[in-house]
Amino acid sequence: xxxxxxxxxxxxxxAVRVLTDDRxxxxxAEIDRSAEFPWDVKELLASHDVLSLPFPEAYxxxxxDLLTVCLAVExxxxxxxxxxxxxxxxxxxxxxxxxxxxxxxxQRWFPDLAAGRKLIAFALTEAEAGSDVAAARTxxxxxxxxxxxxxxxxxxxxxxxxxxxxDLIAVFAVTADDADGASETQRHKRLSCFIVEKDMPxxxxxxxxxxxxxRGSPTAELGFRGVRIPDANRVGAVGEGFSxxxxxxxxxxxxxxxxxxxxxxxALEVAAAYATERKQFGRPIADFQMIAAMLADMDAQTEAARxxxxxxxxxxxxxxxxxxxxxxxxxxxxGDTAMRVTTDAVQVLGGYGYIxxxxxxxxxxxxxxxxxxxxxxxxxxxVIARALTARR
Amino acid sequence: xxxxxxxxxxxDTASGGxxxxxxxxxxxxxxxxxxxxxxxxxxxxxxxxxxxxxxGDVVLVSMAGSSxxxxxxxxxxxxxxxxxxxxxxxxxxxxxxxxxxxxAATLRGMEYDLVLAGADTSDGGAGVVPAGVATLLGLPYLSxxxxxxxxxxxxxxxxxxxxxxxxxxxxxxLPALVVATQALGEPRYPSxxxxxxxxxxxxxxxxxxxxxxxxxxxxxxxxxxxVLGSEAPPPRAATRVIRDPADEAARQVVDFLAERRII
Numbered sequence: 001x002x003x004x005x006x007x008x009x010x011x012x013x014x015a016v017r018v019l020t021d022d023r024x025x026x027x028x029a030e031i032d033r034s035a036e037f038p039w040d041v042k043e044l045l046a047s048h049d050v051l052s053l054p055f056p057e058a059y060x061x062x063x064x065d066l067l068t069v070c071l072a073v074e075x076x077x078x079x080x081x082x083x084x085x086x087x088x089x090x091x092x093x094x095x096x097x098x099x100x101x102x103x104x105x106x107q108r109w110f111p112d113l114a115a116g117r118k119l120i121a122f123a124l125t126e127a128e129a130g131s132d133v134a135a136a137r138t139x140x141x142x143x144x145x146x147x148x149x150x151x152x153x154x155x156x157x158x159x160x161x162x163x164x165x166x167d168l169i170a171v172f173a174v175t176a177d178d179a180d181g182a183s184e185t186q187r188h189k190r191l192s193c194f195i196v197e198k199d200m201p202x203x204x205x206x207x208x209x210x211x212x213x214x215r216g217s218p219t220a221e222l223g224f225r226g227v228r229i230p231d232a233n234r235v236g237a238v239g240e241g242f243s244x245x246x247x248x249x250x251x252x253x254x255x256x257x258x259x260x261x262x263x264x265x266x267a268l269e270v271a272a273a274y275a276t277e278r279k280q281f282g283r284p285i286a287d288f289q290m291i292a293a294m295l296a297d298m299d300a301q302t303e304a305a306r307x308x309x310x311x312x313x314x315x316x317x318x319x320x321x322x323x324x325x326x327x328x329x330x331x332x333x334x335g336d337t338a339m340r341v342t343t344d345a346v347q348v349l350g351g352y353g354y355i356x357x358x359x360x361x362x363x364x365x366x367x368x369x370x371x372x373x374x375x376x377x378x379x380x381x382x383v384i385a386r387a388l389t390a391r392r
Numbered sequence: 393x394x395x396x397x398x399x400x401x402x403x404d405t406a407s408g409g410x411x412x413x414x415x416x417x418x419x420x421x422x423x424x425x426x427x428x429x430x431x432x433x434x435x436x437x438x439x440x441x442x443x444x445x446x447x448g449d450v451v452l453v454s455m456a457g458s459s460x461x462x463x464x465x466x467x468x469x470x471x472x473x474x475x476x477x478x479x480x481x482x483x484x485x486x487x488x489x490x491x492x493x494x495x496a497a498t499l500r501g502m503e504y505d506l507v508l509a510g511a512d513t514s515d516g517g518a519g520v521v522p523a524g525v526a527t528l529l530g531l532p533y534l535s536x537x538x539x540x541x542x543x544x545x546x547x548x549x550x551x552x553x554x555x556x557x558x559x560x561x562x563x564x565x566l567p568a569l570v571v572a573t574q575a576l577g578e579p580r581y582p583s584x585x586x587x588x589x590x591x592x593x594x595x596x597x598x599x600x601x602x603x604x605x606x607x608x609x610x611x612x613x614x615x616x617x618x619v620l621g622s623e624a625p626p627p628r629a630a631t632r633v634i635r636d637p638a639d640e641a642a643r644q645v646v647d648f649l650a651e652r653r654i655i
Contacts, residue, residue: 011587015469019581049584062584 046116492524
């Protein structure tokens with residue numbers, strides 16, 4: 001197998017890096033401080049085709065493979081995790097359409113999404129249904145008889161990344177009767193997926209959370225009160241929602257792993273630069289073995305997480321049967337690495353790492369989310385262990 | 393309209409690793425990654441804006457080493473349509489006259505309305521190649537342009553030329569050669585689609601024998617200048633930076649100069 005990036009992948013990565021260093025890095029601290037969605041960064045990513053990476057060429061995208069999308073998310077997250085998430089979420093929330101949408105649906109929505117004219121959010125989690133996805137209570141009922149009838153959506157979704165700024169929302173709702181919830185198999189056929197458009201009557205943004213990290217990325221609670229959805233907005237078959245959600249996460253978790261690797265790399269670079277400049281006892285602190293060892297471990301761990309991510313993305317792109325395992329493993333390792341490396345970066349900077357004069361405290365706060373969303377680290381371990389024991 | 397932009401790959405000054413070879417005092421181009429000369433990017437940006445406004449296309453012409461195509465792809469990614477690279481082992485070590493002769497000979501075989509060039513290159517820094525090319529081709533030479541306004545219908549171009557007291561307005565018939573400045577506007581970042589499209593754009597490579605330089609000697613062997621030696625500048629003394637408001641900063645600067653009896 002090829003164990004290097006292709007020329008195209010390296011060229012796209014480098015282009016995103018230059019754009020990011022010049023245009024996004026100077027904004028990162030302010031984005032965190034203001035906790036406002038960076039529309040200017042969204043425009044920048046759109047105008048340079050970065051948001052078009054995950055979409056097929058036939059629908060106005062660049063047709064980038066998963067690894068290329070991850071390279072871009074990594075580079076952006078190196079300087080601003082909030083900005084990296086704009087691309088990661090655009091990819092995540094478009095996956096239901098990519099995996100299960102009809103050609104007509106792709107024609108209808110992908111060109112706007114690829115051009116960044118529209119943003120899309122992924123609404124799976126509910127207040128009482130986090131790790132236990134199938135416990136969702138948001139419900140869609142047919143508005144009338146017949147297979148083509150509209151749907152009426154009622155319920156709410158919580159912790160929806162970019163839910164308050166998205167034009168489209170991929171919503172997962174129960175379409176089965178309550179009586180069907182008895183067996184595990186039936187539990188996994190209760191959900192269906194719908195595209196809600198923000199202007200549909202009955203849709204509302206209930207509130208936006210105050211968060212520890214990724215503060216510029218609005219995390220919203222969304223309300224659906226009798227939202228009338230045309231059947232043409234249903235993605236995939238009735239009852240296919242759980243399957244679509246799981247297949248989506250198999251492909252999207254590497255995006256979060258890429259965000260985590262980027263955060264770790266950014267913190268490592270700040271720590272290494274600081275350690276060579278900061279003098280104590282008459283010499284740069286990087287000369288002290290305890291600091292040098294920390295930096296070496298941070299670099300080695302970040303590179304290990306990166307290589308697992310690249311391998312996972314390559315395997316998933318190639319259609320590996322154990323995509324769930326690769327996807328869970330790369331997010332598990334990358335998320336824990338980001339947390340550890342950013343914590344160590346703060347340690348290397350000492351008191352200066354704890355104040356907002358340097359970006360590492362922000363990176364440490366940003367890192368935490370990568371251990372939580374798109375499945376907690378505990379869920380990743382569950383997925384990996386299930387794949388392991390199922391083979392025996 | 394068709395605009396030719398002269399571009400040169402130069403060592404990336406941001407890398408901090410530029411150095412001369414110890415045996416012949418020539419730039420060690422293998423030591424540092426190459427980038428498009430920054431002033432050429434301003435010329436390219438100006439050319440792209442002009443073709444966006446007036447129609448037409450931008451083509452690149454370069455004389456450089458054999459690794460130049462990778463760098464020229466970056467200029468193609470910004471939006472140039474195609475490029476021609478003259479590369480030949482015998483051209484290594486060329487002086488500015490040789491370079492101007494080769495570029496002029498390359499342009500002789502092409503059709504164009506305007507030639508745009510950067511003010512100078514970050515490696516050689518001579519800044520005379522564009523004037524040499526214009527002279528050899530008999531083209532009007534409009535330097536230090538802060539504004540370029542072609543009039544394709546009248547077949548003229550008007551340029552605001554930066555002068556010590558402001559600017560002069562010059563007009564010349566097309567085709568003409570214009571030296572761009574940074575006042576024309578920041579170069580764009582290539583879009584990702586631009587990068588992908590650049591992979592399939594035509595980049596023609598020519599050897600010296602493919603270029604009609606005529607009955608003159610060019611290249612390293614014909615160089616009229618020679619570098620006899622090179623020394624690094626002495627390290628600068630400690631720099632004091634004053635960041636206070638203007639009034640306070642001015643007072644400190646006056647005190648600093650007065651202490652040293654400079655004023």
